[in-house]
Amino acid sequence: MNRSTEWLSKWIYLLAASFYFMxxxxxxxxxxxxxxxxxxxxxxxxxxxxxxxxxxxxxxRRSGYFPFYLVIQTTLVFALLSLTSSDFYAALLVVPSMxxxxxxxxxxxxxxxxLCAVLMILLFMQNYETGEAIAxxxxxxxxxxxxxxxxxxxxxxxxxxxxxxxxxxDLAGANDQLQEYSTQLExxxxxxxxNRLARDLHDSVTQTVFSMTLTSQSALLLLERxxxxxxxxxERLYLLARSALTEMQALIAELKPDLGxxxxxxxxxxxxxxDSRFAESLSVSLEVEGDGQLxxxxxxxxxxxxxxxxxxxxxxAGVSQAEIHLxxxxxxxxxxxDHGQGFSLQQVQQSGKVGLASxxxxxxxxxxxxxxxxxxxxxxxxxxxxxxxxxxxx
Numbered sequence: 001m002n003r004s005t006e007w008l009s010k011w012i013y014l015l016a017a018s019f020y021f022m023x024x025x026x027x028x029x030x031x032x033x034x035x036x037x038x039x040x041x042x043x044x045x046x047x048x049x050x051x052x053x054x055x056x057x058x059x060x061r062r063s064g065y066f067p068f069y070l071v072i073q074t075t076l077v078f079a080l081l082s083l084t085s086s087d088f089y090a091a092l093l094v095v096p097s098m099x100x101x102x103x104x105x106x107x108x109x110x111x112x113x114x115l116c117a118v119l120m121i122l123l124f125m126q127n128y129e130t131g132e133a134i135a136x137x138x139x140x141x142x143x144x145x146x147x148x149x150x151x152x153x154x155x156x157x158x159x160x161x162x163x164x165x166x167x168x169x170d171l172a173g174a175n176d177q178l179q180e181y182s183t184q185l186e187x188x189x190x191x192x193x194x195n196r197l198a199r200d201l202h203d204s205v206t207q208t209v210f211s212m213t214l215t216s217q218s219a220l221l222l223l224e225r226x227x228x229x230x231x232x233x234x235e236r237l238y239l240l241a242r243s244a245l246t247e248m249q250a251l252i253a254e255l256k257p258d259l260g261x262x263x264x265x266x267x268x269x270x271x272x273x274x275d276s277r278f279a280e281s282l283s284v285s286l287e288v289e290g291d292g293q294l295x296x297x298x299x300x301x302x303x304x305x306x307x308x309x310x311x312x313x314x315x316x317a318g319v320s321q322a323e324i325h326l327x328x329x330x331x332x333x334x335x336x337x338d339h340g341q342g343f344s345l346q347q348v349q350q351s352g353k354v355g356l357a358s359x360x361x362x363x364x365x366x367x368x369x370x371x372x373x374x375x376x377x378x379x380x381x382x383x384x385x386x387x388x389x390x391x392x393x394x
Contacts (some may be wrong), residue, residue, distance in 0.1 A: 016147060018096045021049060025086050037084055048076045052095055059103065066103040068098055070112070078119060085127045090140035091118055099142035108150055116143040169225070184364040189365075194360060204376045212237055227260040265299040265328060269306060282314050284322045290329030301366035302326075302334050302384065305359045309336035309382050312356075317341060317380065333385035357383075 025045055032038040051073055059066050073096045080089040093116055100109045119138050124133035220234035266288050273284045294302070306324060313322050317340025325335040356372065363370035363384045374380035 008242060010106075013098055013151070016098070017052065020091050020094050020143075021045075021052075022049060024088055024091055028084075028086075030084065032084065041080060041084060042243055044076055044080050046272070051076075052099075055099055070104075074112075074116065075295060078123065081123055085138045087124060087140070090137075091143060094143045094147050094373075097148040098151045101189060102155060106152060110248045113144050114219065116144070192361070208240055212240045212244065213241060226281060250359055253290065265294060265302055266328075268299075269324065269326070272303075272307070282310065282322060283320055284324060286324045286326065288326045289378045292325060292328040292330070292332060294328070294332065297384075298366045298368070301362045301368070305362050305382070305384055306334070306336060308359050308362075313340065313380070318341070319379075331385055334381060335381060335383045337379065337381045339379040342376050342378045342380055344376060345372065346375060 028045060029038070031042055051069060053068070055069055058070070074093070077089055077092045081087070097109065097113060100112060104112075120137035120140060121133050124136050127133075128136065145221075177271070215237045217234055219230050219237065222229045222233060261357050271287055273286065281364045310322065313319065313336075317338045319338050319340040322336065322338040324335070325337070327333045358369045359382065370384050371383045371385070373383075
């Protein structure tokens with residue numbers, strides 16, 4: 001319930017209460033004006049009005065006030081009915097019925113309305129026929145039932161609004177936490193990429209540049225002592241420079257591979273295997289089954305996993321051949337296999353090597369399972385699959 005609905009419900013309550021009271025007051029004045037009963041009836045009506053007007057103010061400050069108020073108002077109404085034998089005073093019960101629905105449980109209000117209906121029937125039977133007395137009681141009770149039901153709906157709408165507001169606050173807090181967590185993940189991913197790039201630079205380009213420095217120094221020394229051997233040093237320097245350029249191109253390709261615009265994951269892997277240092281140092285066969293589609297995040301994650309696995313094979317496996325098997329149909333999976341010297345998974349995990357942890361994290365980021373099997377002398381097989389896999393040790 002929004003603010004306009006709240007405003008409307010309050011005005012409906014105030015208008016209903018005002019019209020009911022003014023109608024009863026005017027009719028009482030017209031019927032009993034000039035009679036001795038009039039003064040007492042007017043006094044009871046004014047007391048009823050004062051209590052009705054002050055109910056909200058007092059109830060907010062005294063928690064146990066309303067039941068007392070309801071008893072007094074009900075007593076005043078039935079006192080007016082007894083005093084004058086006029087049924088129209090029963091209309092005043094509509095106002096406390098609306099107030100009661102705001103303060104009390106529904107079953108208590110229903111019981112109170114029922115009790116008032118029974119009392120009205122008994123009171124009206126003193127002046128009317130039984131059927132007429134029942135009809136008059138039901139007519140007046142209908143007003144209380146209608147307006148109290150309306151008040152109940154407004155109360156429930158208000159409770160629902162407050163609950164929705166609380167849920168909105170909780171949702172906003174959860175969204176802030178997710179945003180913070182997402183930012184942390186991005187920062188961790190950036191830090192991991194920086195560390196990996198620094199390690200790759202150290203293991204490849206930095207070593208090559210260092211060799212170029214030594215070769216150039218050797219050429220300068222030979223230039224004075226044995227100029228005939230300078231040519232071979234310059235040729236070695238040229239090859240080292242080409243190697244450094246190739247390694248830098250491979251690192252740049254790793255940072256931002258072009259997957260979507262040029263044929264997807266399969267094409268990107270084939271370009272990488274043909275253009276990188278693997279073309280000369282490691283022969284990698286790529287086998288693809290199926291033609292299913294992966295989303296961009298999955299293709300990028302699998303590409304980086306393949307890069308990391310091939311880097312590890314090149315550095316540690318001691319072999320010149322490896323295989324990549326890409327299965328692009330249900331169940332989707334990729335395997336990178338070599339038949340090298342292998343290693344103990346337990347020892348590698350205890351040593352805190354970054355490569356395996358990086359592949360496992362990348363697989364988790366795209367919602368794929370990660371599995372590795374290896375042992376000394378048995379080679380290594382890395383498998384990632386779209387349906388989560390249990391990590392295998394050994």
